[in-house]
Amino acid sequence: MNLVVADASPIHYLVLINAAHVLPKLFTKVMIPEHIVAHELQSPMTPPLVRSWAANLPPWVETRNPANPERLGLDIGEEHAIALAVELSAPLLLDEKEGRKVAKEKDLIVIGTVGIIERAADLNLLDIRLAFEALRRTNAWISESLIDEAIQRHARRVSDRSAGRTPPLPEK
Numbered sequence: 001m002n003l004v005v006a007d008a009s010p011i012h013y014l015v016l017i018n019a020a021h022v023l024p025k026l027f028t029k030v031m032i033p034e035h036i037v038a039h040e041l042q043s044p045m046t047p048p049l050v051r052s053w054a055a056n057l058p059p060w061v062e063t064r065n066p067a068n069p070e071r072l073g074l075d076i077g078e079e080h081a082i083a084l085a086v087e088l089s090a091p092l093l094l095d096e097k098e099g100r101k102v103a104k105e106k107d108l109i110v111i112g113t114v115g116i117i118e119r120a121a122d123l124n125l126l127d128i129r130l131a132f133e134a135l136r137r138t139n140a141w142i143s144e145s146l147i148d149e150a151i152q153r154h155a156r157r158v159s160d161r162s163a164g165r166t167p168p169l170p171e172k
Helices: 008-016 020-026 034-041 048-055 076-088 097-105 113-122 128-136 144-162
Strands: 003-006 029-032 061-063
Touching: 003 008, 003 076, 008 020, 008 029, 008 034, 008 048, 008 113, 020 113, 029 034, 029 076, 034 048, 034 076, 076 097, 113 128, 113 144, 128 144
Parallel strands: 003 029, 029 061
Antiparallel strands: none
């Protein structure tokens, strides 16, 4: 994939677990809504590590506001990220359940933090178990069963590769 739009949550947690470096290896450009998501990442309530990262965005991150954001009954950051992804016909990095549902109704490809970690592990960019251990130490609201399923899927893909089969990358 080339371009992806990101809500704050996946960026926030990837920075916290020291895994944001995988993003430019998975996507050529990460777009974040400027006035909402970029500011959310720099909020005084955000951990200092994330604020520092957001204050010095890497060259593979670009900020842009959606031309036509719409009220969807979600957090405004999610709404702007969905609107920008629709405008750019780009996949969306988003964790929140309701936002994912709305984005999928708009025919967007949605990838959460767990899916990013899975994809990165499948490409040997990080150790999936260490990444999820680090994620567990944050305040991320991700169920243990979802993490366990991701680890099992990854293990099956590794096994398939070693047996000469080429499994598809995860969709979520």
